[in-house]
Every structure is written in C-alpha cells, then in structure tokens.
Amino acid sequence: MRAKKSLLILFALICAVGVIAGSYLAGTSRARDDLRLQGQRQLQLMAPDLQSLLQKYETLPFVLGFQPDLIEALAYPSDARAISRLNSTLKTIQQQANVGAIYVMDRDGLTIGASNWDLPLGFVGKNFSYRPYFDAALRGRAGRFYGIGTSTTEAGYFIAQPVYGNGSAGGPVTGVVAVKISLADFERTWRSSDDAIVLADRSGVIFLSNRPDWIYRSLTPLDAATERQLAHTQQYMGKTVTPLSGQPDLFVTQSVGQLGWQLMLFPGQSRVLRAGLQWALAAVLLLACAALAGWASHQRRRRLEERLASRAALQKAELELNDKIVERTQQLRTTNQHLESKYAKLQETEHLLRSTQNELVQAGKLAMLGQMATGITHELNQPLAAIRAFADNARVFLERGQGEQVAGNLGHISEASARMGAIIGQLKGFARKDEALGTVELAASVRASAFLLESEFRRHAVTLDIDVGVDNLKVTGDSVRIEQVLINLLRNALDAVEGAERRLVAIHLARDGDSALVGISDSGEGIPARVAAHLFEPFFTTKPSGKGLGLGLAISSSIVQAMNGQLTAHNQTGGGARFELRLPLQHQGA
Numbered sequence: 001m002r003a004k005k006s007l008l009i010l011f012a013l014i015c016a017v018g019v020i021a022g023s024y025l026a027g028t029s030r031a032r033d034d035l036r037l038q039g040q041r042q043l044q045l046m047a048p049d050l051q052s053l054l055q056k057y058e059t060l061p062f063v064l065g066f067q068p069d070l071i072e073a074l075a076y077p078s079d080a081r082a083i084s085r086l087n088s089t090l091k092t093i094q095q096q097a098n099v100g101a102i103y104v105m106d107r108d109g110l111t112i113g114a115s116n117w118d119l120p121l122g123f124v125g126k127n128f129s130y131r132p133y134f135d136a137a138l139r140g141r142a143g144r145f146y147g148i149g150t151s152t153t154e155a156g157y158f159i160a161q162p163v164y165g166n167g168s169a170g171g172p173v174t175g176v177v178a179v180k181i182s183l184a185d186f187e188r189t190w191r192s193s194d195d196a197i198v199l200a201d202r203s204g205v206i207f208l209s210n211r212p213d214w215i216y217r218s219l220t221p222l223d224a225a226t227e228r229q230l231a232h233t234q235q236y237m238g239k240t241v242t243p244l245s246g247q248p249d250l251f252v253t254q255s256v257g258q259l260g261w262q263l264m265l266f267p268g269q270s271r272v273l274r275a276g277l278q279w280a281l282a283a284v285l286l287l288a289c290a291a292l293a294g295w296a297s298h299q300r301r302r303r304l305e306e307r308l309a310s311r312a313a314l315q316k317a318e319l320e321l322n323d324k325i326v327e328r329t330q331q332l333r334t335t336n337q338h339l340e341s342k343y344a345k346l347q348e349t350e351h352l353l354r355s356t357q358n359e360l361v362q363a364g365k366l367a368m369l370g371q372m373a374t375g376i377t378h379e380l381n382q383p384l385a386a387i388r389a390f391a392d393n394a395r396v397f398l399e400r401g402q403g404e405q406v407a408g409n410l411g412h413i414s415e416a417s418a419r420m421g422a423i424i425g426q427l428k429g430f431a432r433k434d435e436a437l438g439t440v441e442l443a444a445s446v447r448a449s450a451f452l453l454e455s456e457f458r459r460h461a462v463t464l465d466i467d468v469g470v471d472n473l474k475v476t477g478d479s480v481r482i483e484q485v486l487i488n489l490l491r492n493a494l495d496a497v498e499g500a501e502r503r504l505v506a507i508h509l510a511r512d513g514d515s516a517l518v519g520i521s522d523s524g525e526g527i528p529a530r531v532a533a534h535l536f537e538p539f540f541t542t543k544p545s546g547k548g549l550g551l552g553l554a555i556s557s558s559i560v561q562a563m564n565g566q567l568t569a570h571n572q573t574g575g576g577a578r579f580e581l582r583l584p585l586q587h588q589g590a
C-alpha cells in the first residue's frame with residue numbers, strides 16, 4: 001500500500017516535470033514563431049528603406065557622366081582650370097545631393113578630380129582600378145560595390161558609371177564617375193533595437209550591424225576563392241574575415257539591393273527564454289492549482305466519510321442507548337414490582353405486628369392482673385374483714401343501746417368501704433383495651449401505682465420511697481397505660497430487692513427540660529451485662545417459670561414509645577438498677 005502510494009507520487013512527479021518541460025518547449029517554440037513573424041514584419045519595413053536609399057543615388061553617376069565639366073576634364077586632364085572647375089562642380093553636387101563623395105577617374109583608374117579634393121584624405125591622385133565598380137563602368141555598365149574606402153577608411157556604397165567622351169551613351173568611354181554613399185545614418189537607426197540587425201554581402205560577410213563585434217565576420221566560413229577575391233578588391237581593406245560563432249539559430253532574412261545582400265534580424269533570445277519560463281511557470285501554477293483542487297476534493301471526501309462514519313457511530317450508540325434504556329426500564333419495573341410486593345408484605349407484617357402488640361399488651365395486662373390478684377385480694381380482704389367486725393360490733397353496741405359507739409363503727413365501715421372502692425376503681429382501667437389520649441398528671445399516676453402495690457411492698461418488707469416533687473407535670477397520654485408501665489417497673493424493682501439485705505425502692509418524679517422524668521431505682525443486684533442486651537426483648541426473663549413472662553419491659557417500652565417517650569435502664573454506681581421513664585411535657589396552655 002505504502003509502496004504503491006510512493007510509486008503513484010513518483011509517477012505524478014514525472015508527469016508534472018514532463019508537463020512543465022513540455023510547456024517550456026511549447027512556450028519557446030511559440031515565442032520563436034512570434035519573434036520570427038515580428039522580425040519579418042520589421043524587415044519588411046526596414047528593407048524598402050535601404051532599397052530606396054540605394055536606389056535614390058542610382059541615377060546620380062549616370063547623369064554626371066553627361067556633365068560637360070567631367071567630359072572636358074577627362075579630355076584635358078592636364079588643364080588645371082578644367083580640373084579646378086571639375087572639382088568645384090563635384091563638390092557642389094556632393095553637397096547638394098548629400099552623398100559621401102563624388103570622384104572622377106581616367107581610364108587607368110587614376111582619380112583626376114574629386115569632391116573632397118581639398119581634404120587631407122581626398123581621393124585626387126589615387127588609383128581605384130582594382131575596384132570592381134571601376135572595371136564594370138569602364139565596360140559601359142553600372143558598377144556597384146560596398147567596401148571600405150582605402151584612403152578614408154570609411155565604409156561606403158559605391159556606384160560607378162562610364163563617362164562618354166562625345167557626350168552620348170554608347171560612345172567611347174573616357175573615364176568613370178563614382179559616387180560614394182555612406183550607410184552610417186541607416187545603421188544608426190538600428191542602434192536602439194534590442195535585436196541584432198545585420199547586413200551581409202553575397203559571401204555572407206557582415207559589413208553593417210548594430211553589434212560592432214560582428215562586423216567583418218562571416219556567417220559561414222569563406223572558401224579560398226572568395227578570400228582571394230576579397231584580398232584583390234581590397235573590399236574590407238584586407239581585414240581578415242573570421243567566421244562568427246555562437247550567433248543564435250533564430251533569425252529572419254531578406255535579400256536587398258542589387259549586390260545580393262542579406263538584411264538579417266536576430267531576435268533577442270532573452271524573450272524566447274522569458275516566454276518559455278512564463279509558459280513553464282503557468283504550467284507550474286496550473287499544476288499547483290490542480291493539485292490543490294485534488295487535495296481539497298480528497299479532503300472533502302475524507303471529511304464526508306468521517307462525517308458518515310461518525311453519524312453511523314452515533315446512530316449505533318443511540319440504538320444501544322435505546323436498548324439499554326428499554327432494558328433498564330424493564331429492570332426498574334421489575335425492581336419496582338419487587339419493592340411494591342415487599343412493601344405490601346411489610347404493611348401486612350406491620351399490621352400483624354400491631355395486632356400482635358395489642359394482643360400482647362392485653363395479655364400483659366391480664367398477666368399483671370393475675371399477679372396482682374393475690375395482693376388485691378389481700379388488700380380487699382382486710383377492709384372487708386374490718387367492715388364485718390365493725391358491723392358485728394355495731395350490732396352488739398346497738399343491742400346495748402350504745403348509740404355513740406354504733407355511729408363510730410359505722411364511720412369506720414364507711415371509711416373501709418371507701419378504701420375498697422378506691423382499689424376497685426384503680427383496677428377498672430386494666431380491663432379496657434384502649435383509652436383515648438388525654439392529659440395525664442404524672443404525680444397522680446405515680447401515687448396510684450404506688451398505692452396499688454402498697455400492700456405487696458409491705459408484705460415483702462420493702463421500703464418504697466415516693467417523691468413526686470412540687471411541679472404539676474402533665475403529659476399527653478393514657479393514664480391507665482402509664483400506670484401499667486409504672487406498676488411493671490415497681491414490681492420488677494420489688495422482685496430485684498427481694499433477696500437483698502437492704503430492701504429499698506425509690507420512685508422520683510422531676511422535670512428534665514421539656515420532659516417529665518420518672519426514675520425508679522432499687523437496691524438490688526443491678527442488671528447483669530448478659531441481661532442488659534436483651535432487657536426489652538419480649539419473652540426474655542431470668543425469673544423462674546410461673547413468676548415471669550418476660551413481657552413486662554417489652555410492653556412498657558412499646559407503650560412509652562407510642563407516647564413519644566423513652567424508657568432506659570442502667571446500673572447505679574452505688575449498686576442496684578435504675579429505670580428512667582421520660583415523657584414529653586404538655587405545652588403550657590395546651
């Protein structure tokens with residue numbers, strides 16, 4: 001995979017290089033075509049200029065050939081006046097026509113008169129018989145030549161015509177008249193051009209150019225015959241013509257004039273290079289754009305794929321979540337059902353407990369009633385026996401007529417029966433199952449409970465110390481039940497001190513903050529640790545069967561809790577146990 005990717009990148013790089021190179025080549029070839037076209041247009045403008053410049057003076061030597069001053073001077077070369085006239089005529093015409101020079105040669109090629117006769121480098125006296133134009137003119141034809149002037153060393157275009165001695169064409173030729181035209185002005189217009197412009201002769205020798213170092217160099221190597229010819233005609237003043245090297249292969253050419261000249265233009269190579277580079281750069285930019293577009297589309301596709309993948313993942317997660325929610329809901333539903341059934345069971349159990357508790361309370365009461373029966377019987381028997389005795393005595397006193405004693409006995413009978421009524425009144429409450437809540441004066445409850453057990457305490461020779469304090473403490477509750485609790489506690493205390501040497505039970509009522517506190521302490525052996533943990537458990541007892549049911553504290557505790565109170569037990573430092581009953585006091589004014 002990785003190798004494949006590298007190969008692909010390599011292939012893309014090769015392609016890119018190919019495209020860039022191709023663009024470069026296409027750019028250069030196009031530029032060359034453009035430049036060639038431009039060059040041709042330029043040459044088409046330049047060539048007629050040169051042509052017209054050469055043509056302009058074509059007729060001048062021909063016309064001069066019929067000039068009488070020339071004919072006369074050639075007829076009389078030794079006539080100084082004729083020569084002087086010739087010179088001045090030639091100078092005037094040269095200045096008017098604005099040509100380089102005009103000069104006249106005799107048949108031997110010797111210059112007899114010239115427009116520059118008065119200049120240091122004047123042609124007069126010079127022989128130009130070696131020049132081809134002289135030869136042509138001497139034969140009655142127009143001679144044309146381009147070369148470097150041997151005396152002035154200035155290059156020029158020479159046009160020569162024969163001079164006819166009889167003043168009519170076709171007659172004997174007495175001499176030759178030549179006009180030298182400078183091409184310097186023409187060449188000067190090339191200088192501003194960036195392109196190399198060249199004028200070469202028939203042999204390919206450059207004689208005019210805006211590149212000075214190209215002048216008198218040949219475009220192709222010269223053959224021997226041409227070299228000899230050049231030496232003979234002194235065309236380029238004997239300069240050695242060496243072939244040009246390193247000239248650009250891009251050029252346009254046009255033949256001009258009658259000497260087989262070539263006007264050539266070599267467009268600047270830098271433009272070709274620039275065009276090539278521009279094309280290559282365009283290709284690079286295009287490729288970069290393409291690569292960027294490709295990359296962007298790749299990125300977009302990837303992002304799309306990622307988005308699709310994440311959407312799919314999201315959908316999957318959603319489905320999973322839905323499944324989980326359904327599953328969880330199901331679980332919760334079953335848990336709820338479990339809880340509901342458990343709650344129902346709990347309610348049932350609670351109901352059962354409540355009824356059981358009520359039954360237990362009732363049972364406890366009955367048990368206690370049974371236990372108390374002995375004491376109560378004894379308690380009732382006493383006044384009953386007293387009543388009988390007082391009644392019997394009263395009858396005797398009545399028979400004896402002792403009215404006062406009778407009245408005394410009746411008083412005692414009344415007292416005893418009142419006492420019996422009180423005892424019975426106390427017992428009435430135990431039979432009732434429920435008592436409406438009301439205000440309970442704790443001092444009264446304490447006194448009533450103590451009263452019920454008074455005879456039992458006495459029988460067992462146990463001292464009961466009662467202290468109800470001075471506060472009138474009131475609680476909300478059921479007086480019968482409170483008394484049931486107190487009797488229970490007092491009886492336990494009584495049992496606890498039974499075998500003790502010092503038999504003392506104390507019941508105290510006091511206020512403790514917002515609560516009423518009833519403390520029942522005894523001088524027994526206290527509560528052993530193993531018993532303390534199970535003290536309030538139903539049916540827990542350490543007493544022999546028949547004596548204890550183990551229900552007393554359990555029932556008492558539940559009664560107290562039902563009244564928002566507390567029942568606690570602990571051993572006293574001085575020995576013996578102390579039970580504390582705490583009940584919330586009624587609010588003042590309630």
Ligand code: ADP
Binds near residue numbers: 522531543547550551
């Ligand atoms: P019962 O008196 O029928 O045994 P209770 O519930 O009233 O049932 O008492 C449970 C047990 O608590 C008693 O058997 C006894 O061992 C212990 N107990 C109760 N009161 C005292 C006390 N004042 N001193 C020592 N132990 C006590």
